[in-house]
Amino acid sequence: MSCTDDATTGACQVDPGVEAGDEPRGTVSIRTIAMPADTNPSGDIFGGWLMAQMDLAGGTHARKAAGGRVVTVAVNGFSFHLPVKVGDEVTCYTEIIKRGRTSLTLDVQAWVCRQDGGAKIKVTEGVFVFVALDAEGRARPLPPVVSSPR
Ligand SMILES: CC(C)(COP(=O)(O)OP(=O)(O)OC[C@H]1O[C@@H](n2cnc3c(N)ncnc32)[C@H](O)[C@@H]1OP(=O)(O)O)[C@@H](O)C(=O)NCCC(=O)NCCS
Numbered sequence: 001m002s003c004t005d006d007a008t009t010g011a012c013q014v015d016p017g018v019e020a021g022d023e024p025r026g027t028v029s030i031r032t033i034a035m036p037a038d039t040n041p042s043g044d045i046f047g048g049w050l051m052a053q054m055d056l057a058g059g060t061h062a063r064k065a066a067g068g069r070v071v072t073v074a075v076n077g078f079s080f081h082l083p084v085k086v087g088d089e090v091t092c093y094t095e096i097i098k099r100g101r102t103s104l105t106l107d108v109q110a111w112v113c114r115q116d117g118g119a120k121i122k123v124t125e126g127v128f129v130f131v132a133l134d135a136e137g138r139a140r141p142l143p144p145v146v147s148s149p150r
Pocket of ligand 1: 071072073074099100101102103104129131137138139
């Protein structure tokens with residue numbers, strides 16, 4: 001599923017030079033600005049901050065799909081393609097790629113629009129696994145998927 005929100009939010013567009021198929025996938029779950037407080041001692045945005053944003057983005061999507069509390073159980077295939085800079089608008093896109101009995105696997109991508117404008121660039125992606133929890137913190141079965149009326 002391709003992202004379709006940008007026309008309504010006014011966000012910058014994908015660089016027309018990117019390879020076919022390489023565009024944001026899924027739902028916008030978080031959009032924020034990288035701030036000076038998020039930098040490492042070298043002045044670059046700290047990778048841990050970006051991982052936290054992606055965990056939050058995947059977690060909020062998973063919580064809605066699971067109908068309640070979820071927890072991160074695994075993060076796989078995490079890649080930092082390009083740096084994030086202070087002032088970048090960071091958008092995290094999330095897509096459920098697998099439903100288990102109690103777990104949801106989400107593809108999470110972070111794309112940025114640089115402060116000076118220009119095209120949207122994919123900086124980071126990873127696969128996050130969340131588990132639905134009951135009130136005692138034990139894994140619980142996911143609710144059935146409700147299909148939309150035609
Ligand atoms: C999540 C947790 C409750 C799972 O408990 P558990 O007794 O191991 O439960 P299960 O073995 O039944 O696994 C539950 C699901 O997680 C999946 N899972 C467990 N470990 C996994 C891993 N390393 N990678 C991918 N999936 C994993 C299982 O396949 C299962 O999925 P399914 O029901 O869809 O088939 C427990 O591992 C936990 O509390 N972990 C700590 C989570 C945490 O603190 N996260 C960091 C802060 S957010």
